[in-house]
Amino acid sequence: NLTVYTLHTNFDSSSIGLNYTIAKGLGLDNIDVLSVSGYNENYKLVTFVPEEYTLKLVNVLSEAGAGNIGKFSHRSYITAGITTLSDGNAEINNLDLSKESEDKLEMTVPKNKLNKIIQVLKEAHPYEEVLYDIYKIEDKSQVYGIGTIGEFYTPFRLFEIIEIIKRNLNISHLSYVGDPEKIIERVAICTGSGASLMKEAKLKGADLYITGDIKYHDAIDASEMDLALIDATHYSTEIISVNFLAKYIKKHFKSEFEVFELIEKNPFSYA
Missing domain, CATH: 3.30.70.120 (Alpha-Beta Plaits)
Known part of the structure; x- marks a missing residue:
């Protein structure tokens, strides 16, 4: 006797979803959709x-x-x-x-x-x-899609952004591609596994792309196109959805029911 409400890609496409949340946590301005899927x-x-x-x-x-x-x-x-x-x-x-x-x-x-x-x-x-x-x-300006892209009002160096990501997503170690002293102004983000949007991020002027599940050849491609890359892991970029949804439900439904947060354990361990 359990009702299950499942959301994934539709949540990724939400204008207030995970990609937007990470972008705001970084302090990005002028946040827009990275890869447009359609319009409202x-x-x-x-x-x-x-x-x-x-x-x-x-x-x-x-x-x-x-x-x-x-x-x-x-x-x-x-x-x-x-x-x-x-x-x-x-x-x-x-x-x-x-x-x-x-x-x-x-x-x-x-x-x-x-x-x-x-x-x-x-x-x-x-x-x-x-x-x-x-x-x-007849207005196609209200678009939706996967990922976000935005810019810093004041640019940061790559190593500074790495520390912010580690703190915001509670990550002790992560992989990255690029010169840690590189100046970053424009950042693209895709939670989960977003290597397929890497070239689109570059075409839209991103200096840095943050996603998860980066493979060896993805890293080579990023290096060759002079695109800094941070692998914030599939798990860490999506597990924040639990706390996000819990807060959202509590805010919009007040005390109608009790909310429990069940956190799935990261299957990976790091030595």
């Missing part, structure tokens, strides 16, 4: 609501997943206006008697939550017949 499809939801219900509707729709843009939530655009109405087919001759104040509410909705949010809108809206419009947003 969004829609704009437009509805009309009596002004006294507007903020209530913003909160309800936000809790369902609307209005999230970047790191901001509850994002909406509200325009005050009036609506005209008539009983049956009667013409409108007196605007003062045939209008009501309404707000036009616009919010961004991700594609995977569109149906749910429409249902929430219908349930929370004060009108029996809810008027709403849906528009597809």
Whole structure:
């Protein structure tokens, strides 16, 4: 009687996932996706609501997943206006008697939550017949993918970054390629086993690539293309997900249940 929720590559692709976490721990700025897999499809939801219900509707729709843009939530655009109405087919001759104040509410909705949010809108809206419009947003700037790439505001030498990685990931020893005195400004990161993205990191201007499971020929290739390389190990770059997810669940679900962290032991030992 156990529910299992499994995530790996989708977690790697998350804008707040492990690659981003390591990048922020290093102090990188202007963090972007290293290898783009796709983009988030969004829609704009437009509805009309009596002004006294507007903020209530913003909160309800936000809790369902609307209005999230970047790191901001509850994002909406509200325009005050009036609506005209008539009983049956009667013409409108007196605007003062045939209008009501309404707000036009616009919010961004991700594609995977569109149906749910429409249902929430219908349930929370004060009108029996809810008027709403849906528009597809042709914006491909919100990309997702594997790895991150960012830059230091103040460059570091390679050996200094090695010490930061060892401290942040609790590693006693690691392998690296490159001159320890090399100045590093731009860094690419891919947790787990990311040797396949090494050339892409170089093409995007990385001075250093941090990943795991580096083989002999990967190291030779990195040396030949003048790309510094740190093998922070598959285990150490991914085991931090346990603590990350535990904190995330505790923050977003409060005291609804107890969270236990089960840490898998590194199968490798180092002499």
